[in-house]
Amino acid sequence: MAISPTISTSTVLTIDDLLLELEPDLLRGAPLHVCLNRCGRYWVQESDQDQVNRLTRPAEQYHHFLSHDWGTSAWLKYVSLLIYYNSGAATLATILVSAALGVAVACDVLPEVAWMPVFGYLVFFTFLLFWQQLRRLVLRPMIVFLDKLCIPQDDEDLKARCIFGLAGFLDRAETLVVLWSPRYFARLWCTYEIATWLKNQGKPKPVVFLPVQISILFMICFLVVSLVQATTVLAETALLQSTASEWTVDAIFLLIGINAIMASILLPLCFFFWTKMFKDVAELHRQLTSFKVQETSCYCCTQRHRDPATGAVISCDRKLIYGVLKKWYGGAKKNYLEVFNGLVREQLSLPIQRKLQDNTLLLQYLAAAGLAAICPFFAMWIPRLARSYAEEGSIGLLRRLQPKVYLILLVLCMLHVSVLIGKAGVDLASCFNPILLACGQACFETLMCLMLWFPFSVSMFMTDENSYLPAVTLGVLFLVDIYLFYPSLTKACFCKRITMLIKALAGRH
Template sequence: MQATRPEILRGVRVWRLLRYLPSLWLRGKRNDLHGLSQQATQFDQFWSHSWQGSGWTKYTNILYLHNCMPASIAGTLSANIACGLVSAGFLDVQQRWCLLSGFVAFCTTLLLWHPRKFVFLDIVCIHQTDNGRRGQALLSMGAFLKQSKSMLVLWDPTWVSRLWCIFEIAAFLHSRSPGCKADLRIVPPLLGPSLLGGEVLACAVCMIFLYVESSMASSEGSILVGELYLMVIGLHVVLFLSFVIHALRGYARSVETLQEQLRDFKVEHARSACCDRGHEDKSVLCDREVLLQCIEAWYKSLDRFELQVQSEVRLAIINELAHNTLSYQHVLLLSTPYVWLRLEYAASHAGDPIRQVVDLAQTFTYLLAIFPVVDKLGFRLCYRLRARCCKPYLDFLLSMVIVIGAFMLYVVCYAIQLYVFRQNDRGLLLSVISMLSWWTVAAILWRFI
C-alpha cells in the first residue's frame, strides 16, 4: 500500500470544499476542483462516495457533520447572552431576543465556520483530466487508505453497486492493524438534509408558538383563535412527522435490501464507471483492471476479497446504518431551538432566580433525557415495523400509529414533568433530583432500546 510517487498523495481542507465546491460544481468547472487540494502525507479522513449519487445531499451532509455542532453551540451561547441581557433589563422581554439571536448566530456560524479537518475526496484530490496522474493516483489508492485515520462513507442506494466503493471500505478495514477497531462512519443521503432542515423547522415552530402564545395573552377574545391555531399547527406537525416516519421505514427497508446485496456480493456483478461508458477513451486506464490488480496483490484471490465483503464489510455497514445512524448528538442538535425557547421563559422570570433555575432544570430534563429517548424509540419502531403493508393507505396509517405512540409516550413524560415542575415551581431541590433521575433512566433506556 505505497504511493507510486509522494506528490501523488493529495488532500483538501473541509472548509475549502464547503466554500468553493458549490460554485465550481454549479458552473460546470468540476475539473478545477483539483486546484483546491495540496500535497499530503496523512489524512484525517477518507471520504468514499458514489459518483451516481446526488451532489446536493452529499454537500448538505458535509455541511451538517462539520458545521452544525459549532453553529448550535454558537446559537445557544448567543441565546444565553440575550437571556442575561433581558434579565438585566437591557433588552425588552417582549421582543423574543433569545430565540432570534440564537437563530441568527446559528445560521451565521453554519455558513462561515471553517472546519480544519484534512480529508481525501477523489473528485478533488485525483486529477480528472491528466490521465497519467489519474492512473498513478488509482494505483496509489492503497496508500490513500492506509494513511487515513478514519473513513466517512456518504452512502446512497447506488453505492453498493460500484466496485470502487466496495473496494475502498474493504481495503480500509483490511489496512487497519489487527485488533485495532476501524474508525468508520457511514451516513445515509438524507441524514444531513433531514436533521439540518428539522432544526430550522423546529426554530420556526418555536417562533410561531411564541407568536400565538403572545396573541392569546393579549386579550380574552383571542384565546379561542390562538387555541385553534395551535390545533392546526399540531395537526400539521403530526402529518409532517407521519411522512418522516414513513420515509424512515422506507430507509429501513433499503438497509435490509443492502444487507442482502452484500451477503451475495460478487466482483463480477459490481460496476465501474469506465466499463459503463464502454471505454470510449482507450488511453484512459481501466478502473476495473486497476482494482483487480490491487485485489490480487492484497488479498491473493478474489474469493478472499468477496468473503471479507460478505462478512466483515457487511456487518460494519449494517451496524452503522441500522444502529448508529441516529446518535445522541444528533438529537441534541435537533433540540437546540427548544433550549432557545426555554431561555425566553427563564428571561421573563428575571426577578425570581429560583424559578429560573427550576425552568432550566426542566429544560435540561427534556433536552438530555425525554427528547432523546422518545426519538430513539421512534427510530427503533421504524426499523422493527419496516415491512410494507398490503395497502398503501394502511402502510401510511401504520406510520401515523408510530407517531401517535411516540406522542403518547411524550404526553406521559409531560404529565410527570407537569406534576414535578409546575406544582412545585419553587421546589428547587425536588426539581434537581427529578432532573438527575430522568437523566439516569434515559441513559439506561438509550443503551438498551
C-alpha cells in the first residue's frame, strides 16, 4: 500500500502514533468478495463513504493484508487477485462441468452440438469472476485489509490515525499479499509495511509476492491455447467425414497452416510481455539484494512538504517512519537503517530467489490457464470416444484417446519451454530489438512444438491400430514432463501443493 496522505494541519503526529494500538472501532475489514466485486470498481474509481461503511465490518483478525502501491494499474492488480484467489476453483469447475456435459451427450441426454465447449468457457469465466460470491453461500467469507475500503476517506483526522497506525492492521493479518510491480520497493510506505511485517516477534508469517504482470501472461496463455485447440477441433470435425488419405495429408497441412498463422500473431505478443515480466522480476531480485530504505520515495518529500491543493505545510512521513525503525532496530552502536536494509536483503531476497528459480509461481497459474483452455472440449471428446468404443472396442478407444492425452502433455511441456525461452530473452534483450527478439522467440517456440508433435503424428498415421509406437512416444513426452516439473513433484512439494489447492478451493490460501 503506497499511501499519499494529505494530513490536515490540525493533526499533530509523533513517532509514538505509529506504534500505538488502534481503537476497536477503527479496525474494519472487507470481505474478499467485496474487493473483487463489480469488476474491481473499488480499485478503479472513488466510492461513496457511506456505501463503503456498509460493505465493511468490524474485524479482530484479517486473513490477508493486501499490500500495493496506487501508482500501478488498477486493472492489473484486480485481475491478478482474480487469478490468485479464483483460478484454481475456476479450472476445477470447468473440468467437472465439461466432463459432465460430455457424459450427458454420450448418454443421449443432451444433443451433440459443435458449440458445446462454449458452456465450459462460460463456467470458467463465471467462477473466475464470481467464485468468492459463490463460496460465501456455504462458507464464511475471507476478511482482508484493503486500504481504500478499511481506512475512512471522508475524515482526515481518522484517516491519518489509521494510516499512521498501520502496524495495528498488519499485526492482525495472517498473510501479507504483495501485489508487486517494479515500483513497489521504491515507495517508503510499502517499505514500512515490510518493516512492520518483519518485526513480528512470534512465528514468522507468510509473505506472498504476486507480480501483477501475471494477469497479462495468464490471459495471453489462455487465449493462445484456446484458439489453437479450437482450430484443431474444427479441422478435425470437418475432416472426420473425409477419407483416410485426405485425413493424413490435408489435416496435417491445414492444422499446421492455421496454427502457424495464429502463432505468427499471438506468440510474438506473448513473448514480448513475458520478456518484459522476467526483466521486471530480475529487477525485483536486484532491488532486494541492493535495497536501501534511504533511496525510497515518499509523497510528502516529492511535494516538498506542501499540500499541492492548499499550499499548507504537511508533516514529513520519512522522519516518522525512520523514528519507528530506530526504535525497532536501533541501539547505542547500531545504524538502524542499515540493520533494516540487511533484514530486507537477507529475509526477503533469498526466499524470492528460490521461488524464481523453480518457476513455481508462474507455472502454477500458466498450467491452470492451459488446462482451463483445453478442458471445455471434453464435452466434444467424450461423446466421440464413446462412439469409438462402441464401434471399435477398447483398441479403438485407446487409439482415439492417445491424441487427447498427448495434447494435454504437450501443452504442459510447452508452457515450461516458454518460461525458459522467456527467461533467455532477458539476457538477449540488450542485443536485439524487442520486436525482433519476440519474433525470434516465437519461431523457436513453434519449432520446438512441431518437433514434439511430429513424431507422434507420424506414429499415428503410419501404423495400424495394434501398434504400440504412439503409446511409446506418448510415454516419452510424459517422462519429459515429469523431468521438467520434477521440483514441484517431490513428496514435500506435492503434499504442499495439494494443501494449497484445497485451501484455494476454500478461498483461504
